[in-house]
Amino acid sequence: MIYSNTEFYYAIPDQIDDSNIILINEEAKHLHQVMRRTVGDIVYVTDGMGHIYESIISLISKSNVILKIQSKQTQNNKLQHIPFCIPILKSSDRFEFALEKCGELGITNFIIYSAKKSYKRGVKLERWEKILIAAMKQSLQSFKPNITFMDKLTFSKSGNTLNIIFDQLAEKSFSDILTDNEKSKNINFIFGPEGGLTQNEIVSFDNSKLLKLTDNRLRAETAVISAASLLSTISVKK
């Protein structure tokens, strides 16, 4: 089922039992104060774990909303095995815009890191998670993105993981590499900061490939959004 012309609400699994869902705080307010939903309306709730509940509003109180579950659908997380490793950028607007776009496009796994040439600024995991949850709901998806921070980007060695580093001067392009075979591996997508990754950083990743997205020099956040667009389109349902 493809959802459209509706809105999603988010409830953590603890707020959901076999027959009812309870919405609290912002979600409850959004439902009745912003969307003006009333008792008897059908709405959709996701638990952020791949489930979507069609449910009917049975009670609206001052502090929460009770919904009766009608049916439940389970989705697949198609891009779970592709973490996006994004450095902290100079402009937090551009950085947050890129996060939001990735969220909409179905990226659910984020490692934010501080690159050698990253502009040093605050790590706002809570704020970033909020942006990603909003993007999940907005785009009618059901996987709460997972976001972590690493001061230095390092991975434990694993034969089954490929590191793809995006670099404008790479000789191979994205479309050369994303064969079906490689889609099944774990793939880290590694993006550089405004000034690029250093040679030391590049060689620090095992089993890595340098790829370019386009011939144009892209801003850091544009490369991130572009790669997310490509993955999202490749993984479209046939």
Added chain:
Amino acid sequence: MIYSNTEFYYAIPDQIDDSNIILINEEAKHLHQVMRRTVGDIVYVTDGMGHIYESIISLISKSNVILKIQSKQTQNNKLQHIPFCIPILKSSDRFEFALEKCGELGITNFIIYSAKKSYKRGVKLERWEKILIAAMKQSLQSFKPNITFMDKLTFSKSGNTLNIIFDQLAEKSFSDILTDNEKSKNINFIFGPEGGLTQNEIVSFDNSKLLKLTDNRLRAETAVISAASLLSTISVKK
């Protein structure tokens, strides 16, 4: 030649003769006050018509900069036949961000229009052109984007033009349609506003196809950026 690690300057063809280029106003200031370039430095200038001039700074005065041309390269505009028809969006930040990303990704032909459900706001062609010229230079490209406004999106009939309308509920996906055969046609890429295109608007376009980009519901500006990313990657040099 793929440019990198440099900056581009922009001069209209009138400022360029067979042997010299004159930079004026903002471009001249940027060269010596921001980039701290000095006489003897090699810099790159584009005329926005597909030419890139490698040139050497011969004189810096208070009001302008004279450059001596060393060599000239001509580029192809790969996406000229694909105008992006973008409605005015509710958020001008999001709208301008999408324009900038399209510019970086190599889209050079823009028709901004007022859709039935467009939020009515000012038409700022001059400001938008400035954003696109900055994106052209930033991404080291040589085609000044062409941007026009239409109050109602209409095209003269032409057998050789295909109108692609992006719609989340379309059955066909982007990758189904972009065969080599269709890449050679003129193709209008038509995007809707936040509330979507109306049925009347959709049927008003001859020879049109509805396509979806991804399964997720995308914000208006995300669909625009996503389509630009795909075209940019498809057209990458082999």
